[in-house]
Amino acid sequence: MEMHTVTAKIPASLHKQLEKFARKEDRKKSYMIRQAIEEFIEDKKDYEDAMKRIAEDKKEERLSLEEVMRKYGLEN
Numbered sequence: 001m002e003m004h005t006v007t008a009k010i011p012a013s014l015h016k017q018l019e020k021f022a023r024k025e026d027r028k029k030s031y032m033i034r035q036a037i038e039e040f041i042e043d044k045k046d047y048e049d050a051m052k053r054i055a056e057d058k059k060e061e062r063l064s065l066e067e068v069m070r071k072y073g074l075e076n
Contacts, residue, residue: 010018022029069075 018029018032022032025032063071
């Protein structure tokens with residue numbers, strides 16, 4: 001797998017937290033950053049997929065439970 005180097009500036013407080021967490025997990029900071037970016041991208045893709053589905057669902061007819069029960073004669 002080809003790897004690239006990315007440089008980013010982060011506040012000292014965040015760097016301190018990253019170092020502490022990396023030590024605790026016995027991992028390198030680069031590993032922790034890579035994992036965080038991968039999870040962020042996955043979450044963004046999931047969010048975009050969900051928003052797309054919601055937009056598509058708005059085109060379909062929606063019925064409440066009460067409406068379905070009335071429609072199919074399931075009322076008590």
